[in-house]
Amino acid sequence: MYRMIQPENNSNPDFVFRYRQNEFSVECKWRERLSREWGKDLFPTRRIKNYKHFSEVRHMPVIIIFGEGDEPCNPELLYKIPLEEIVSIISENQSIVDYLYPFFSFNHSMFRQQEEKPKEKVYTLNEKRKLFPNANKPWSTEDDKLLVTLHYENRSIKELMSIFKRNEGAIHSRIQKLIVKANGE
Numbered sequence: 001m002y003r004m005i006q007p008e009n010n011s012n013p014d015f016v017f018r019y020r021q022n023e024f025s026v027e028c029k030w031r032e033r034l035s036r037e038w039g040k041d042l043f044p045t046r047r048i049k050n051y052k053h054f055s056e057v058r059h060m061p062v063i064i065i066f067g068e069g070d071e072p073c074n075p076e077l078l079y080k081i082p083l084e085e086i087v088s089i090i091s092e093n094q095s096i097v098d099y100l101y102p103f104f105s106f107n108h109s110m111f112r113q114q115e116e117k118p119k120e121k122v123y124t125l126n127e128k129r130k131l132f133p134n135a136n137k138p139w140s141t142e143d144d145k146l147l148v149t150l151h152y153e154n155r156s157i158k159e160l161m162s163i164f165k166r167n168e169g170a171i172h173s174r175i176q177k178l179i180v181k182a183n184g185e
Contacts, residue, residue, distance in 0.1 A: 027065070
């Protein structure tokens with residue numbers, strides 16, 4: 001049975017790492033595609049203030065790890081952005097390409113236990129909709145309510161994909177968005 005793992009407190013970074021005497025924290029984000037307003041969407045002012053406060057109180061840096069494309073557990077691109085720089089990137093509408101983390105190319109053999117066949121990419125909306133008829137369509141209020149109910153009933157992602165006719169990434173993203181919305185973020 002699939003269970004979503006999520007942080008206990010959405011106002012703090014997702015993880016704290018300790019290595020010998022050093023500590024740092026990590027906030028993880030993923031989007032299927034970056035929008036023009038990606039920074040404001042992912043990092044509203046209140047959230048940035050929370051992370052800064054956390055960093056100051058705990059005396060540790062906060063690093064934003066941002067995945068883009070494919071699926072949350074296997075993004076096509078990975079960015080590593082220090083919290084101190086995210087504010088200026090957002091306010092000055094800078095590109096995050098400079099923060100692309102090339103080491104984490106998830107097709108790299110280091111991350112595979114055995115050789116896998118590459119996934120076939122679906123590039124056009126028509127091709128996506130052959131597999132997932134509701135791809136890129138807006139979610140209705142009724143669908144949102146049903147998704148939350150089924151999620152809390154611990155229904156499998158495959159089952160949710162079948163019910164909502166959407167891919168795994170869309171299901172994960174919507175669940176996360178609804179959980180954040182429910183928590184008042």
